[in-house]
Amino acid sequence: MSEGCNHRCTFCIIPSMRGDLVSRPIGEVLAEAKRLADAGVKELLVISQDTSAYGVDVKHRTGFHNGMPVKTSMVSLCEELAKLGIWVRLHYVYPYPHVDDVIPLMAEGKILPYLDIPLQHASPRILKLMKRPGSADRQLARIKQWREICPDLTLRSTFIVGFPGETEEDFQMLLDFLKEARLDRVGCFKYSPVEGATANELADRCRKR
Secondary structure (H helix, E strand, O other), X not given: OEEOOXXXXXXXXXXXXXXXXXXXXXXXXXXXXXXXXXOOOOEEEEOOOOXXXXXXXXXXXXXXXXXXXXXXXXXXXXXXXXXXXXXXXXXXXXXXXXXXXXXXXXXXOOOOOEEEXXXXXXXXXXXXXXXXXXXXXXXXXXHHHHHHHOOOOEEEEEEEEOOOOOOHHHHHHHHHHHHHHOOOEEEEXXXXXXXXXXXXXXXXXXXXX
């Protein structure tokens, strides 16, 4: 649905490899989805480097599908995909505020109640070093709200441990967050330097635990 990313997370080199965000025309995406559904596909994975940013680069301009206007956005895309009558699953969803708007679609059974949302850490200091948004308290409040709207929601997330500068206190914040968030699936990865990533320039690389 899109290629590239506008963010500059310090551990990542996707923008230098894939460039900034470029969203495919929504009519083109929906036409492809319909072809797949007509061919017998039972589940569609909605995915890109930053799925929830879909349409940001074109200022959510109006596209067309079957002669009808459709806003170029993740929420509008999900609403249209729901009409195909097959499973629709979201992957790699950056925690923008408008992600809240897809939860009612899940509660209504229009798309699968599954959200893959890489939060990366819970310590405000480490998130700042990563150039990631976030407040653990705010994320916990959102998760609580999502589950109130859609009790069947399955949440998956990924986290990086051992990021340069991470202290025992930062690590404990992450553990406390995970305990309270009660995520359904968690992937934890040890920080590994990637050639070209600006995080490599940060001091105080963590010792092995």
